Amino acid sequence: MPGRVISLERPAEQLNEEMLIQRVRDGEHDLFYELIHPYERRIYAAAFAILRNEADAEDVAQEALLKAFKHIGQFRSESRFSTWLIQITINEARMRIRRSHANIMEPIDGRQGDGQDGEGSYTPRDFADWREIPSETLERNEVRQKLAEALAGLGQIYREVFVLRDMQHLSIEETAKTLGISAASVKTRLLRARLMLRDLLAPGLGGAWGSRLSFEKGTKPW
Amino acid sequence: MVVNCETVWLEVSNYIDGEVESELRVAIEEHIRGCQGCAAVVAGTRNVIEIYGDERMLEVPFGFSQRLHRRLDADMPKSRRSFLGWMVAAAAAVLVAGSFEITRLTSHRADVPSQVAQHGTGVPPEMKVVAAETGKLFHVPGCTYIVATDKLRPMTAREAYKEGYSPCVHCLKKYLASADGVHPIDG
Numbered sequence A: 001m002p003g004r005v006i007s008l009e010r011p012a013e014q015l016n017e018e019m020l021i022q023r024v025r026d027g028e029h030d031l032f033y034e035l036i037h038p039y040e041r042r043i044y045a046a047a048f049a050i051l052r053n054e055a056d057a058e059d060v061a062q063e064a065l066l067k068a069f070k071h072i073g074q075f076r077s078e079s080r081f082s083t084w085l086i087q088i089t090i091n092e093a094r095m096r097i098r099r100s101h102a103n104i105m106e107p108i109d110g111r112q113g114d115g116q117d118g119e120g121s122y123t124p125r126d127f128a129d130w131r132e133i134p135s136e137t138l139e140r141n142e143v144r145q146k147l148a149e150a151l152a153g154l155g156q157i158y159r160e161v162f163v164l165r166d167m168q169h170l171s172i173e174e175t176a177k178t179l180g181i182s183a184a185s186v187k188t189r190l191l192r193a194r195l196m197l198r199d200l201l202a203p204g205l206g207g208a209w210g211s212r213l214s215f216e217k218g219t220k221p222w
Numbered sequence B: 001m002v003v004n005c006e007t008v009w010l011e012v013s014n015y016i017d018g019e020v021e022s023e024l025r026v027a028i029e030e031h032i033r034g035c036q037g038c039a040a041v042v043a044g045t046r047n048v049i050e051i052y053g054d055e056r057m058l059e060v061p062f063g064f065s066q067r068l069h070r071r072l073d074a075d076m077p078k079s080r081r082s083f084l085g086w087m088v089a090a091a092a093a094v095l096v097a098g099s100f101e102i103t104r105l106t107s108h109r110a111d112v113p114s115q116v117a118q119h120g121t122g123v124p125p126e127m128k129v130v131a132a133e134t135g136k137l138f139h140v141p142g143c144t145y146i147v148a149t150d151k152l153r154p155m156t157a158r159e160a161y162k163e164g165y166s167p168c169v170h171c172l173k174k175y176l177a178s179a180d181g182v183h184p185i186d187g
Helices: A011-025 A029-049 A055-068 A081-100 A139-154 A156-167 A170-181 A183-205 B004-014 B024-035 B036-052 B066-074 B083-106 B158-163 B172-181
Strands: B128-132 B138-139 B152-156
Touching: A029 A055, A029 A081, A029 A156, A029 B024, A029 B066, A055 A081, A055 A183, A081 A156, A081 A170, A139 A156, A139 A170, A139 A183, A139 B036, A156 A170, A156 A183, A170 A183, A183 B036, B004 B024, B004 B036, B024 B036, B024 B158, B128 B158, B152 B158
Parallel strands: none
Antiparallel strands: B128 B138, B128 B152
C-alpha cells in the first residue's frame, strides 16, 4: 500500500538504540533524552488519542516517560522499544481516565449497543465519492482540526485501535498486545473505526470543505 | 467466487491491508468494478488510512519537548558513570595533569591558548541549517533525525532561532554540549 508503513527503526538504528538502552541502564541517565527523542510525538499522540485533552495528554506523556526511565531495566528486547513506550503510555492514560471517572466510551453514532467489543457488523451510511486526497489537504489547519474532531468522536475502543494501527503503524499483533485484546478484535474494531471515519469525512473531503468550512463542533456540515 | 456488497464492507479493511486470500481479492476487485458505491467505500477507506497515517497528524503542542525535558530533569537522578568510565576518566585526568606539569617544567613560553582549544559557544549563527514547516527543530542538512520532510527550508542558525526552532540534539550535539545550555545566539 503506498505510503502505508513508515518504519522509524532501521537495523543500524536498532543497534544504536540497544546500545543506548544499555548505557542508560548502566547509569548514563542523560542519554535517555537521546533514546526517547524519536518517539516523543508518538507518545503524545497515543496519550491524546485516549484522553482527547492536550493538557492531560502532555502530563500523561511525561508520566509515562518517567515511568519508562524508572523501569528501563525491565524492558525486554523481544518487543520494539517504541512499542514498549506506547504500551506504558496507553496504560497511564487509561489509569488517568479511571481515576477521573470520566470513562468516555460513547461512539459517534450510538451504535455501541450492537456489540460492546466491536463484534457487530457495520454498514457504511454514506457513499459519497472520495477518490482523491488533495495534496494540500493536511496543510490546512481547519482540515486537520476536522480530522482530529472526527477521530475524537469515535468510541474509545475504536479510537485506541485506529491510533495504534493506522497512526502509530503498529502491526496487528503489536496492537493486540498493547491493548490486551485478541488479533481478531483488533481487526474488527479497526474495520469499524475506518468505516466510521470514512462516513464522517468522505462528504466533506470529497469536495464540500473546498469552499466553506464553518460548522460547530458536534454537528456535520453536510 | 462472487461477493456481494456486504462481503466487501466486511472485508474492506483486510482487503486494503492485503490480508485476504487471492480468490477473495479477485472477487472483491471484480465487484468493485461494477459497483460504484463499494468503489467509493474502498477508495474512501484507503484515503482515511493514508491521511491519518501522515506524520503531520502527530503534532505536539509548541514547547512540548522543552517541558518534557524539564520534567525529566527534575525527577531523574543525575548521570553516573560506570566503574570503567570512572577509571578511564581518572586515567585521562592523570595524563592531562602530567602533560601540563611536563610542559611547565620544560618551557618558558607564555601560555597562549590555541583558538581551536577554546570552548564552543553554541551553534555558529551563520551555519547553514534546514527546518521543516511543520517541525520544531532545525538540523544540519542530511541529518537522519529529520522526521518531518515536508518543505525543508534552508536558513542560517540565527534565522532558525528567530523563527522559534530549537537545535536538533543529535546533529548539533557538539555545539550544544559546549554551549552549556545557554542560548548561543543573542539577537
